[in-house]
Amino acid sequence: MPSATTVSADDIRDLAHQIRRDVVRSIACAGAGHPGGALGGAEIFAMLYSGVMNHDPGNPKNPQRDRFVLSNGHICAGFYAALARSGYFPPDELATLRKINGHLQGHPARAHMPDTVETSSGPLGQGLSVCNGLAFAARLDNSPARMYCFVGDGEMQEGQLWEALMTAGHHKLTNVTLFISYNALQIDGEVDKVKKVEPLADKLRAFHWNVVDVDGHDVDALLAAVDTAKQTTDRPTAIIARTVMGKGVPYMEDKAAWHGGKLSWDQANEALEALGPARNYTDFAIEGGTK
Numbered sequence: 600m601p602s603a604t605t606v607s608a609d610d611i612r613d614l615a616h617q618i619r620r621d622v623v624r625s626i627a628c629a630g631a632g633h634p635g636g637a638l639g640g641a642e643i644f645a646m647l648y649s650g651v652m653n654h655d656p657g658n659p660k661n662p663q664r665d666r667f668v669l670s671n672g673h674i675c676a677g678f679y680a681a682l683a684r685s686g687y688f689p690p691d692e693l694a695t696l697r698k699i700n701g702h703l704q705g706h707p708a709r710a711h712m713p714d715t716v717e718t719s720s721g722p723l724g725q726g727l728s729v730c731n732g733l734a735f736a737a738r739l740d741n742s743p744a745r746m747y748c749f750v751g752d753g754e755m756q757e758g759q760l761w762e763a764l765m766t767a768g769h770h771k772l773t774n775v776t777l778f779i780s781y782n783a784l785q786i787d788g789e790v791d792k793v794k795k796v797e798p799l800a801d802k803l804r805a806f807h808w809n810v811v812d813v814d815g816h817d818v819d820a821l822l823a824a825v826d827t828a829k830q831t832t833d834r835p836t837a838i839i840a841r842t843v844m845g846k847g848v849p850y851m852e853d854k855a856a857w858h859g860g861k862l863s864w865d866q867a868n869e870a871l872e873a874l875g876p877a878r879n880y881t882d883f884a885i886e887g888g889t890k
C-alpha cells in the first residue's frame with residue numbers, strides 16, 4: 600500500500616504526467632469528454648492515490664480505507680487514470696471510456712464500479728454531503744479513515760455544497776478534507792461572471808473551516824497542505840488548489856471551451872506531443888491503433 604513516506608514527490612509528478620497522457624488518449628478514444636478539469640486535477644489525483652490515501656486495490660472494501668469522492672464527476676477521466684495506474688483495473692481498459700455498458704461511464708457510476716467508486720456523481724454539489732456521512736460513520740466506529748472530496752470552483756455555486764460545508768464545520772469533521780480545483784473557469788466561462796464565489800476563503804472560514812491556499816500543480820505544496828489538514832484537530836480543512844484548466848496542453852490552457860467537448864485524434868496527438876512522451880509508465884493499448 601503506497602504511503603507518503605514511500606512515494607517521492609518526483610514519483611507523484613511522474614504519475615501526474617501519465618494521468619495527463621491517459622486523459623488525452625482516453626477522451627480521444629471516446630471522441631468526447633471533459634479534458635480541461637481532468638488535466639488540471641492531475642497532481643491532486645496522483646498525490647491522493649500514490650502518496651496520501653490509505654487504500655489497497657487488493658482489499659478495496661477495507662472498512663478503514665480512506666475514501667475519495669469525486670463530486671465534480673465530469674472530470675472522471677483523471678480519476679479513472681489514477682485508479683488504473685494504482686492497480687484497480689488494467690490500464691488498457693481506459694480505452695473504453697464512455698462506452699455503453701462499460702465500467703468507465705462519462706460520469707462515475709457506482710453501479711458499474713462498486714469496488715472503486717464510493718458514490719455516483721455528475722449532478723454537482725453532492726459529494727461533500729456524502730463525505731460528511733462517511734466521516735460521521737468513521738467517528739462512530741473510531742476509525743482512522745479520512746475522507747477526501749474533490750470539487751470545482753464553479754461547483755461552489757451549488758447550494759447543497761454550502762449546507763454540507765456548514766455541517767462539517769459545525770460538527771468539526773476533522774477527518775474531511777476538501778480540494779477545490781480553482782481554475783476560475785466553468786462550463787459557461789469565467790466563474791466570476793457566471794456567479795461570484797468570492798471571497799471564497801473568507802466564506803469558508805466563516806463556516807468554521809481551516810483554509811489553505813496552494814498552487815494546485817505544486818506537489819510539495821499539496822503534500823504540505825494535506826499534512827496541515829491532518830494536523831488540524833478542531834475543524835475540517837479546505838484546500839483551495841489554484842489549477843489551470845487544460846494544464847500541460849498549450850491550446851487548452853485557461854480556455855473554458857475545453858471544459859468539455861469533442862477531441863479528435865489530430866488534436867489529441869498535438870496535445871500528447873506537447874505533454875511529452877510516457878516516462879515511467881507505458882501508454883495503454885488501443886485496439887486497432889489510433890484513428
Ligand SMILES: Cc1ncc(C[n+]2csc(CCOP(=O)(O)OP(=O)(O)O)c2C)c(N)n1
Pocket residue numbers: 635636637671673674721722723724750751752753754755757782784785786787790844858
Ligand atoms: C446540479 C448541476 N447543475 C449543473 C450541472 C452542469 N454542469 C456541468 S459541469 C458545470 C460547471 C462546473 O464548473 P467547475 O466546477 O468549475 O468545473 P470545471 O469547468 O473547472 O471542470 C456545470 C454547471 C451539473 N452537472 N449539475
